[in-house]
Amino acid sequence: MSSIKKIEFVLNKTPVIIEVPPAKPLARILRYDLGIKSVKIGCEEGGCGACTVLLDGKPVPSCLVIASQINGREIITLEGLVQDPLMQKIQEYFIKENAFQCGFCTPGFLVTIWAYIKHWSSIKNIFKDGDEKEIFTKSLEYFLSGNLCRCGTYFRIAKVIQLILREFNLIK
Structure with a gap:
């Protein structure tokens, strides 16, 4: 069983603290844990772009980013734009x-x-x-x-x- 870790980041200019497994995909955190509906779950392999967000200002498929990689970083979704x-x-x-x-x-x-x-x-x-x-x-x-x-x-x-x-x- 995966351990739970406290992750802190900024989402659409709002500080967020969440406890999740460190390997949980960002796309799932945003959509299911935080209710961000613009982030779609598509291929979950980084090929479709349906889950694209800005990570520190750069577009990335959020299905390929895991929770441990977002600690201390800034994420912007369509809702933030x-x-x-x-x-x-x-x-x-x-x-x-x-x-x-x-x-x-x-x-x-x-x-x-x-x-x-x-x-x-x-x-x-x-x-x-x-x-x-x-x-x-x-x-x-x-x-x-x-x-x-x-x-x-x-x-x-x-x-x-x-x-x-x-x-x-x-x-x-």
């Missing part, structure tokens, strides 16, 4: 462009896209070979590779990101 102006813009464009179908993958995509746009200037410097369109395409493929949409709305999602980057004058 809903008041953010960029997230509101992303959601607005998702609706306008009909970039979701069933919605199961949407929270993970929204969190990942928020991080992608927020860190665009750093991302485009990593993918600096090629013209702007190539940089956008290569970086988007890489950045969204951890998110799976069974309904196939990738082109609409890419369009949403492109429209927002254009609106903020980050690309032409």
Whole structure:
């Protein structure tokens, strides 16, 4: 039987102390212990992105992070971003462009896209070979590779990101 450990972390800007087995997946802690509904339990292997959260500002599949790895760290879920102006813009464009179908993958995509746009200037410097369109395409493929949409709305999602980057004058 696994021992129970006290874990302290910050969730959506609120300090949390919880006692859980140290090997319990973060996705299960967030969804079942803390009631965070945007975190979906999908493949539980890190391949679908339905459980994506920001861990210290970086998107990660929370099914691959265990309780002992979150002690003292900051976790942001979609619930923690809903008041953010960029997230509101992303959601607005998702609706306008009909970039979701069933919605199961949407929270993970929204969190990942928020991080992608927020860190665009750093991302485009990593993918600096090629013209702007190539940089956008290569970086988007890489950045969204951890998110799976069974309904196939990738082109609409890419369009949403492109429209927002254009609106903020980050690309032409």
